[in-house]
Amino acid sequence: MARVFLGLGSNIEAEVNLRAGIERLQRDVTLVAESPWYRSPAVGFDGPDFVNLVLEVSFDGGVGELNQRLKRIETEFGRAADAVKFSSRALDIDILLFNDLCGEHDGLQLPRDDIRRFAFVIQPLLDISPQAIDPQNGQTLSRYLNDVQDQPLTLITAPLSQRSAG
Numbered sequence: 001m002a003r004v005f006l007g008l009g010s011n012i013e014a015e016v017n018l019r020a021g022i023e024r025l026q027r028d029v030t031l032v033a034e035s036p037w038y039r040s041p042a043v044g045f046d047g048p049d050f051v052n053l054v055l056e057v058s059f060d061g062g063v064g065e066l067n068q069r070l071k072r073i074e075t076e077f078g079r080a081a082d083a084v085k086f087s088s089r090a091l092d093i094d095i096l097l098f099n100d101l102c103g104e105h106d107g108l109q110l111p112r113d114d115i116r117r118f119a120f121v122i123q124p125l126l127d128i129s130p131q132a133i134d135p136q137n138g139q140t141l142s143r144y145l146n147d148v149q150d151q152p153l154t155l156i157t158a159p160l161s162q163r164s165a166g
Helices: 014-025 063-076 119-128 141-148
Strands: 002-010 030-034 037-040 050-059 092-098 103-105 108-110 154-157
Touching: 002 014, 002 063, 002 119, 014 030, 014 050, 014 063, 037 119, 050 119, 063 092, 063 108, 092 108, 092 119, 119 141
Parallel strands: none
Antiparallel strands: 002 050, 002 092, 030 050, 037 050, 037 154, 103 108
């Protein structure tokens, strides 16, 4: 089983779509951990704020198979195959880390560069894996926090698993 970290985001009915997206994902992966949820401004375009989180999951398959499943789920949530990178979306799911893989694998660059560039990725990742290592250089991912400290990020809620039902 592969140890995988997924970044999830939404800025269209975010909490509803993220809850439904996590439930849908659990048909394809085993949920290990869920980070707190954070709100941050849209990046690269003028749009509503995003809500982001990171999941640690186990997956019994390869990078390409997982990526195909994730793209299918995004499509189920209304994302067009030709969607512009910087645009509003009901559900965005990205593979951040897949075991210790580095470089291009099945058309994906791993680890995903967003872990070094965006507070809304690195902070929730570190919330669930504080000792996570960048497989490219062997250093802890926490070293990137200083590079993103000026990016607005607001903690909005605990993981679903820690919320009371009702």
